Amino acid sequence: MGNTPWGDSYFTIKQKVLTVGNKYYIYNSRENLVGFVKQKMFRLKEDIRMYSDESKQYEVLTIIQRGIVDTWGVFEVYDPVRNEMVGSFRRKAWRSIFKGEWHIADAHGNMIGMVKEEGGAGLILRKIFRFLPLKFHLEIQGREVGLITQKFKIIGSQWWLDLRGDQRWILDRRLAIAGAILMDAVEEMQRKGHS
Numbered sequence: 001m002g003n004t005p006w007g008d009s010y011f012t013i014k015q016k017v018l019t020v021g022n023k024y025y026i027y028n029s030r031e032n033l034v035g036f037v038k039q040k041m042f043r044l045k046e047d048i049r050m051y052s053d054e055s056k057q058y059e060v061l062t063i064i065q066r067g068i069v070d071t072w073g074v075f076e077v078y079d080p081v082r083n084e085m086v087g088s089f090r091r092k093a094w095r096s097i098f099k100g101e102w103h104i105a106d107a108h109g110n111m112i113g114m115v116k117e118e119g120g121a122g123l124i125l126r127k128i129f130r131f132l133p134l135k136f137h138l139e140i141q142g143r144e145v146g147l148i149t150q151k152f153k154i155i156g157s158q159w160w161l162d163l164r165g166d167q168r169w170i171l172d173r174r175l176a177i178a179g180a181i182l183m184d185a186v187e188e189m190q191r192k193g194h195s
Contacts, residue, residue: 005026005028005034005035005052005060006034006172006173006174006177007173008028008029008030008034008173009029009162009163009164009166009173010028010029010160010161010162010163010164011026011027011028011029011034011160011161011176011177011180012026012027012031012158012159012160012161013025013026013027013158013159013160013161013177013180013181013184014027014156014157014158015156015157015158015159015184016156017155017156017157021038021039021040022037022038022039022184022185023036023037023038023039024036024037024038024039024050024181024184026050026177026181033053034052035050035051035052035060035061035177036050036051036052036053036054036056037049037050037051037181038056039185045064045065045066045067046063046064046065046075046185046186047062047063047064047065048062048063048064048181048185049061049062050062050063050177050178050181058081059080059081060079060080060081061077061078061079061080061086061174061177061178062077062078062079062080063075063076063077063078063178063181063182064076064078073090073091074088074089074090075088075089075090075091075178075182075186076088077089077174077175077178079174084107085107086107086172086174086175086178087104087105087106087107087112087172087175088104088105088109089102089103089104089105089115089178089179089182090102090103090105091186099116099117099119100115100116100117100134100136100183101114101115101116101117102114102115102116102179102182104138104140104171104175104179112140112141113138113139113140113141113145113171114138114139115136115137115138115139115148115179115183116136116137116139117134117135117136118134118135118136118137132152133149133150133151133152134148134149134150134183135147135148135149135150136148136149136179136183138163138171138176138179140166140170140171141170143170144165145163145165145166145170145171146161146162146163146164146165146166146171146176147160147161147162147165148160148161148162148179148180148183149162150183150184157184159180159183159184161176161177161180163176
């Protein structure tokens, strides 16, 4: 995957606000735009399309929610270029009320890892002061392979996806990017009480 948008281990996801629906710009470590997402408003279930750029000519990744109006549900990740399922994320319902946790499954539905919100004092402070940034640990087969970290911003949202600890490329980068987008789109919605 070296010559694809996924051939990197560090990405920045910037959310643009003050637009109709959320817009996300995904940059690689060389600050090249590798993806663009325009999230639709007023939807019954998530159907997030990632394109190579703002022209929306070439779709490169799709995240589809299985259930309707179900932020606890399963979010499937597809690669429309290769016409294949990449994997899925399932939010752990009751645990996620207190601390965001997600199962990561491979293309065959086998659980391969977890996305876990960082706990400790930071978790307690984030529950009180909802504007404080989030941080998630990516674990595959019980081993931490990356971090999804939100940067504090007054307007908009910015996330860093750091997979430099995954030197063996255990976690598919397409799945990791989808996870980072979901952390903003779904976890933020939950924090603001829009579930």
